[in-house]
Amino acid sequence: MLKKGSKVFLFAIILVGAAFVLGACSNASSSSDDTLQVWTMSDELEGFVEDYEAEHDIEIEVQTIPWENAHDKLLTAVASGKGPDVLQIGTTWVAEFAEAGAFYDMSEDIGDYENLDLNNFFEGARGTAEYDDQVIGIPWYVDTRALFYRTDILEEVGYPDGPQTWDEMIDASQKLADRGDGQYAIDLPRTDPQFPFMLGWQQGWTYEVGEGSANFDDPAFKDAVDIYTTFYEEGYSQLEEGKEIIQAFSDGSKPMFFSGPWDIKTIKDNGEDIEGKWDVALMPEGETNKSMMGGAHLSIFHNSEKVDEALDFINWMADTDTQLAWYETMSELPANQAAWEDPILADDPMVSTFGEQLKSTEPLPLIPEYERMGNELLDTLEQIYRGGADTDEALANYRKEVDDILSE
Template sequence: MKYLSIVKSNILSSRIQFLLLAFGILLLGCGSKTKDSRMIEFWAMGVEARHVRELIPQFEKENPGVHVKVQAIPWSAAHEKLLTAYAGNSTPDLCQLGNTWIPEFVVLDAIVPLNDFLKQSKVIQAENYFLGIWETNVIDGQLYGIPWYVDTRLMFYRKDLVEALGYSELPTDWAEFFRLCEKLVEQQMTEYAILLPLNGWHEIVVMALQKGSKLLKENNCYGDFENPVFQDAVRFYCSFYANQLCPLGMSEVANIYQSFADNYYSFFITGPWNIGEFQQRLPEALQSAWATAPMPAFDPGKPGISTAGGSSIVIFKSAAAKSDVWKLVEFLSREDIQAEFFKLSGDLPANPAAWEIAGLKDNSRTGAFYRQLQHVVPTPKIPEWEQIAQKIQQYVEYIVFGKMTLEEATRGLDREVNKILEKRRWLLSKKKP
C-alpha cells in the first residue's frame, strides 16, 4: 500500500534512500537472494557475537547438516547496517535486536511473526519469561521476537554510608529515599547524594511510569507530557537538582567509578553491566561497601517499576529454512544454554530458570535485578520511541538549567513529539475503513 511505502521511506536513513534510488532497478532485477538452505546466517552485536560462537558447535552436533555462520556487528553501526541490508534484500536469517528496535522492523514488514512457531514449541513458553520483558516483543497481539538476554535499571549504592545513618537497607519509597539523600549531604558524608546524568532518559521515564504516566496518548499518536501526572514526576526529579543533591551535569564527574569511591556521590541508577565494572574499577577496600537494590516507589508498600530492556532474537522473512532457524532460537532459549551464555558473556538470562542454574537469583547483587525484573514495563512500542526519548532528555535538561519553566518545557515537548508522530497519525487514519 502507498501509506506503508511512505512509512518505510521515513524510517530509512537518507543514505539508504540514496542507495535505493541509485540501485533500484538493479535490486528489482536481482530478485530474492540465493543461499544455502542449511546454512543459518546469524547477526549478533558486540561481544555477544564472540560468545555465542562458542555455543554453536553444540547446536550443530544436535542438528546434523545444519550450520551456523555468526557475523559480528558493532553496536555503533548495527542500526544502519540492518537498514542497508533490508534495502539491499540481504538481511540475515536470524538477528539480535535491541527490544526498542523491534517496532521499526515490524513496520518495515521485515521480520516473521512467531505466534505459530510458539504454539508448537516445547521449549519456549511465555509464562517462562519475565512478563514485562516478553511484552516488549508483542505488537498488536503478535509475537515478533524471543527475549535473549535482559536489562533494566535499578539502584547501585554505598551500603556502608547508608548503614552508618542507621538504615539496614535502602528505603523502598521515594519520600524516605529523598530524606536519606538529604541526610548524607547535611552530614557531609558525601558531596552529593545521587548521580542523575542529564545525557540519559531512563531515570525520568522510570519516575513518570511509576507516577502512572503513559507518556503518549490516543493510540501513541500524541504526546501526553502536559499531563499533571508527568509534570509531577519531572517536578520530583528536578527537586534533586534544586536541593543540590546531585551534580549539575556530567562535566562535574570525570570518572563515575572514582567519584563513587571518593564519596562524591552515593547512589547511581544504572544497569547490570556495571556490576562487573564496579567489581573491576572500585578499590578492593570498597568491594564489600556497595550493593544493589530495586527502584524505590512513590506508593509505600508497592514495588517500584523500571523499564524493560535487553535484546531479543528475531527471524527475518528472507530466511530460507525457517524451521531450522527456529531450532536455533529454541536452542539459545533453553535454560541450560542461557545459563552457559551468562557465564560466557555476563548477560543476564531472559529465562528465569537459568538464574537458578547460574546461581544468580540468590546472589546479593544480581538478585536485586531478579526482583526488579518482576516489575518492569515496556516503553511505548513504536518506531519513533528513541527520537521521543531524546526529546524528553532535551527538555528536562532545559528545566534543570533554568532555560524553561516546567509548563513551557512540557508544552514544547508535546509540540515536538506531536510533530514526530505526524506520519503515524496519517498512517493510522489511512488504515481506518
C-alpha cells in the same frame, strides 16, 4: 499509494538511502544448505554456538555488528531484502523494524517448540516480543535498572538498606549533599532517555499508545519531572561533568547510582577498597517501583529460506541451560524465568535483586518514534534544570514537539 509526508513514505526514503550509502548486505538465501546466518551485536556468540553446530551438523555463520552500526545495517537489509536468517534485535527497535516488515511472524510455529512458549519469559519481555498481533521475536536476554548504593555511607544518614521510596531518596540525598563541597547523593543518568520514563511509571504515570502528546499532560508525569529537576536544583546531583562514576562511587562522593547488572562485575573488579561496603536495591517506590525492561530478542528475517532451521536454533538459545551458559559467558541475564531458580543466580544476592526487579518492569513505548521522543525529552529536562525554564511552559513546548514527531 504512499503520500508524501507520511511516516511510511519517510521510512521508505530512509531505507533506500541507507541501501545506497551502505551497500547491499549478504543474502541469507545464497548461503549453503548446511549454513545458518546469524547477525548479532553480542561478542562471543561465534564460539558459544560450537556445541550446537556439532550436535546438529550445521554451520552457524555468525556476523558480529557493533551496536553503533547495527541500526543502519538493519535498515539496509530491509531495503535490499538481503539479510540473515536469524538476527538479534534490541527491544527499543522492535516497533520501527516490525512496522517496516523486517520480521517473520512466528505465531503459528512457536507451539511446536517447547522453549518458545512466551509464558516462559518475564512479562515485560513478552510485551516487546509481540507487535500488531504477531510474534516477531523470542526473548534472549533481559536487562533492567536497579539502585547501587554504599551501605556504609547510607547507614550514616539513616538508610543502611538504601532508600525504599522516593520520599526517603530525597531525604537521604539532602543529608548526603550536606556533607560538604564536592559531596553529592547520586549520579542521575542525564543522557539515558529511558530514565525519565521509569521515573514517570514510579509516580503512577503510564504511556498509552494512541494518546500521543496527551500522555505528557498527566500530573503524574509532571511530578516525575519535578523530582528529576529537584536533584540538580538542590545540588543533590552534580550538574557539571564530574568524576567517572565508579571512581566517585568508590571515594564516596556519589554513593548512589542507577545502573544495570553489568556494573556488579565492574565494581568488584575495580572497587577493591569498598569490598563489603556496597549493595544493590530495588528501585525506589512512589506509586510503583517499576523499572525498564530492556534486553534483546532473536528474530527471523522476513525472507529467510531456512525458517525451520532458524526456529530450531532459537529454540536452543531459549533453553534454560543455554541461557544459564550464556549468563556465565557474558553476564547477560536470562529471559527464561526458570533459569532464575538455578543457584548461580538464586544464591547471588545482588543478581537475585535484579531478578526481583525484573518482576516489576514496564516495556518502553512500543512505537517507532520512541527514541526521538526520548531524546527530545532529555533536551526539555535540561532546559529546566540547567536553563531555568518554567516547567509548565517547557512541557507544553515538549507536547508540541511530540505532536510534530508523531505526525511526520
